[in-house]
Amino acid sequence: MPKKPIRVGVVGVGNCFAGLIQGIEFYRRDPAKKVIGLMHRKIGPYNFKDIDFVSAFDVGANKIGKPLNKAVFSSPNLVKWTALAPSRTIVREGPILDGVGIYVLNKIKPLKKPTDPEKLREKIIKEIKNTGAEILVNYLPVGSQKATEFWAEMALETKCAFINCIPVFIASNTNWIKRFEEAGVPIIGDDIKGQIGATIVHRVLARLCDERGATIEKTYQLNVGGNTDFLNMKEFERLKSKKISKTQAVVSQIKKSLKANEVYIGPSDFIPFLGNTKLAFIRVEGKMFAEIPYSLELRLEVDDKANSAGIVIDAIRLAKLALNREIGGYLEVSSYLMKHPLRQKTDDEARQIVEDFIKRK
Numbered sequence: 001m002p003k004k005p006i007r008v009g010v011v012g013v014g015n016c017f018a019g020l021i022q023g024i025e026f027y028r029r030d031p032a033k034k035v036i037g038l039m040h041r042k043i044g045p046y047n048f049k050d051i052d053f054v055s056a057f058d059v060g061a062n063k064i065g066k067p068l069n070k071a072v073f074s075s076p077n078l079v080k081w082t083a084l085a086p087s088r089t090i091v092r093e094g095p096i097l098d099g100v101g102i103y104v105l106n107k108i109k110p111l112k113k114p115t116d117p118e119k120l121r122e123k124i125i126k127e128i129k130n131t132g133a134e135i136l137v138n139y140l141p142v143g144s145q146k147a148t149e150f151w152a153e154m155a156l157e158t159k160c161a162f163i164n165c166i167p168v169f170i171a172s173n174t175n176w177i178k179r180f181e182e183a184g185v186p187i188i189g190d191d192i193k194g195q196i197g198a199t200i201v202h203r204v205l206a207r208l209c210d211e212r213g214a215t216i217e218k219t220y221q222l223n224v225g226g227n228t229d230f231l232n233m234k235e236f237e238r239l240k241s242k243k244i245s246k247t248q249a250v251v252s253q254i255k256k257s258l259k260a261n262e263v264y265i266g267p268s269d270f271i272p273f274l275g276n277t278k279l280a281f282i283r284v285e286g287k288m289f290a291e292i293p294y295s296l297e298l299r300l301e302v303d304d305k306a307n308s309a310g311i312v313i314d315a316i317r318l319a320k321l322a323l324n325r326e327i328g329g330y331l332e333v334s335s336y337l338m339k340h341p342l343r344q345k346t347d348d349e350a351r352q353i354v355e356d357f358i359k360r361k
């Protein structure tokens, strides 16, 4: 019997999703190409090609009503890696709630007359059921607390596994975890950790200094970029959980607990011409033998969207394994995939957790 595709619904048809769907198409078009950037070519029986995006939700007036293959190229999206085959999936309206911040309002341009969220609720449930989506991936902008809670509710109601790529704490919140456990629905989160992103690089550097016996006395990580994600993060009030997520991901790897004034980690500015290029500047300083000071600095330049897409492909396939095995609640594989899991592990431990999960250990 041919294997069924993994049916995925996506919330927020922005740059991250544009990278995810175009990256899959990039490899689909040239099967002879070696696939870079996934943990394994196959996870369980699933290849990345088995992922099918069957439903999608957004608030941008220029995206709603369009087929996915067109919506992903609509402004303000910037990812243009490869053309897409025509898609039967039409982008549907989601409730705006707190999804659109002040700086991105005139870029996202939401519907002028949005539907009442209560009315949308029923429509959305119907859409998810009709399209047969079994996993929901949340790509809302940073600061979308209420909107993310809405979609977590939708996941519970429709029994879709929930992959929370953003720093709103759902998978790392024990009340939410209990609800996902009780509903028998798997959840992975929170805040996707890039493949070679500032977080993983900073974690590894910090751990290296610790393990070599040096102290870490101060550290910072500054991040700049030029897409709507970075523009949105100029709004300081929306940033609170992003800073917590990024900071905990790094300080969890350092033995000595640093005081608030000894660590600064966060998105730092929006530079329009950078587009999806993200620059991270990392500094670690401390003391080594005989209390002699040292410092190191690192500059990382990456395409922010290529950085997250491969990890999300792994997350989708791991969520599908959980669904097949009827495992509900928090999935420990989050510690490999996400910046703010329920429990922080070292990156080696986290990788082993994923390998063991795949092998059902």
Ligand SMILES: NC(=O)c1ccc[n+]([C@@H]2O[C@H](COP(=O)([O-])OP(=O)(O)OC[C@H]3O[C@@H](n4cnc5c(N)ncnc54)[C@H](O)[C@@H]3O)[C@@H](O)[C@H]2O)c1
Residues within 6 Å of the ligand: 011, 012, 013, 014, 015, 016, 017, 057, 058, 059, 060, 077, 094, 095, 096, 097, 098, 099, 100, 108, 139, 140, 141, 142, 147, 165, 166, 167, 191, 192, 193, 194, 227, 228, 229, 304, 305, 307, 308
């Ligand atoms: N490497 C990475 O790119 C990375 C890493 C970690 C986390 N993230 C997070 O992933 C999220 C998505 O990033 P992005 O670059 O795609 O952002 P983006 O701004 O390009 O896309 C966000 C999309 O959400 C839509 N939207 C806004 N409010 C909505 C609502 N209420 N309902 C439905 N759709 C709504 C917007 O119209 C837009 O299409 C961000 O929160 C980002 O911080 C990204």
